Amino acid sequence: MPNFTQNQLQKITTDIFEAGGVPSDEAEIIGELLVASNLAGHDSHGVIRIPQYIGLIDAGLIQPGAPMHIERESTSHALLNGNWGFGHVIAQKAMSLAIEKAKSSTISAISVYNCNHIGRIGSYPLMAAEAGMVGITMVNAGGTARYVAPFGGSDGRLATNPLAIATPTRNGHPILLDITSSVVAQGKIRVAFNRGEPVPLGWLINSEGEPTQDPRDLMESPQGALLPLGGIAGHKGYALGLMIDILGGALSGAGCSGSGNTRLQNGVLMIALDIANFTALDDFYEHVDGLIAHMKASPTAPGFDEILAPGEIEARQTERRQREGIPIDDETWRQIQETAMEVGLSELKF
Ligand code: NAD
Numbered sequence: 001m002p003n004f005t006q007n008q009l010q011k012i013t014t015d016i017f018e019a020g021g022v023p024s025d026e027a028e029i030i031g032e033l034l035v036a037s038n039l040a041g042h043d044s045h046g047v048i049r050i051p052q053y054i055g056l057i058d059a060g061l062i063q064p065g066a067p068m069h070i071e072r073e074s075t076s077h078a079l080l081n082g083n084w085g086f087g088h089v090i091a092q093k094a095m096s097l098a099i100e101k102a103k104s105s106t107i108s109a110i111s112v113y114n115c116n117h118i119g120r121i122g123s124y125p126l127m128a129a130e131a132g133m134v135g136i137t138m139v140n141a142g143g144t145a146r147y148v149a150p151f152g153g154s155d156g157r158l159a160t161n162p163l164a165i166a167t168p169t170r171n172g173h174p175i176l177l178d179i180t181s182s183v184v185a186q187g188k189i190r191v192a193f194n195r196g197e198p199v200p201l202g203w204l205i206n207s208e209g210e211p212t213q214d215p216r217d218l219m220e221s222p223q224g225a226l227l228p229l230g231g232i233a234g235h236k237g238y239a240l241g242l243m244i245d246i247l248g249g250a251l252s253g254a255g256c257s258g259s260g261n262t263r264l265q266n267g268v269l270m271i272a273l274d275i276a277n278f279t280a281l282d283d284f285y286e287h288v289d290g291l292i293a294h295m296k297a298s299p300t301a302p303g304f305d306e307i308l309a310p311g312e313i314e315a316r317q318t319e320r321r322q323r324e325g326i327p328i329d330d331e332t333w334r335q336i337q338e339t340a341m342e343v344g345l346s347e348l349k350f
Pocket of ligand 1: 042045121141160177183308
């Protein structure tokens with residue numbers, strides 16, 4: 001399994017997208033965000049996506065360099081038409097706009113449609129946390145990617161509709177919730193499928209509605225479904241996924257599951273909250289730090305070494321992979337090299 005430094009993997013990614021027709025400033029953003037996912041340990045949203053995104057560019061479904069239009073706007077909100085540009089680029093601009101607006105309006109909401117897949121959604125609320133704000137991002141799939149069974153159902157009707165919330169802390173890394181409303185992201189099934197490994201019980205049902213550990217039951221036909229978050233309380237994950245479908249897809253006009261849409265997109269909602277306009281930042285940090293310390297002081301249950309804050313695993317993994325390198329599985333590396341050849345890079349320099 002090859003191992004790369006952050007810089008090497010960013011260069012590989014940026015070079016492939018530039019050769020694939022993406023303007024260099026956009027290719028840089030994509031390289032940065034895909035590799036940040038790998039660094040954080042979310043390989044499902046990292047460079048494994050290069051072949052998929054290049055395929056979408058070739059098919060004319062991602063239009064690199066497309067200008068983003070603000071269609072409606074007030075001091076505290078905007079509706080953006082992404083014009084089918086690169087999702088990561090649109091999403092980064094949308095959260096930047098949310099942060100700018102929240103500086104004067106305290107709270108802002110930006111809704112986006114005609115936007116391709118934005119990747120790991122936790123990247124965007126982290127931008128707000130870095131600006132001393134709370135950031136919230138949620139997306140649906142514009143009515144496509146119907147992988148998740150409704151609670152009590154036996155086929156895929158919803159996308160994995162994720163929610164991410166980040167809040168700054170005084171000294172440590174931000175607290176980051178970044179979760180799908182399904183048990184796991186579909187990309188995690190793709191990673192297991194590429195590796196030929198089984199997935200844990202409780203993630204999937206097959207096309208008969210029976211529990212299965214075989215990723216082929218989602219990746220191949222006849223297709224089963226991912227289960228909603230929550231196990232025996234799956235009604236909560238289902239309800240969460242449904243609300244995210246509405247806030248991501250109905251508010252923006254991207255479309256909800258059942259709309260009959262076939263073109264994959266992320267219907268996006270970005271929210272920024274300027275903490276300092278509610279309370280002194282110092283007081284806020286004191287509450288947050290105290291809360292986390294209180295959690296960590298809980299005596300650990302059998303099988304656990306410590307209590308973690310949301311986002312801590314990713315922050316630690318990022319530090320480790322920045323030090324030790326990012327391992328890329330052989331099948332993913334083979335696909336990346338193949339894609340490089342397809343866009344005319346006979347040799348990858350890194
Ligand atoms: P996951 O199940 O790994 O959960 C991640 C979250 O749980 C993080 O906030 C993490 O810090 C927290 N966490 C994990 N272990 C913890 C522990 N022991 N203690 C405390 N907190 C812990 O991730 P997922 O739900 O499978 O989602 C994976 C990724 O997929 C996310 O980054 C998401 O943004 C992305 N995604 C994107 C799309 C899209 O359409 N753009 C769709 C679905 C998912």
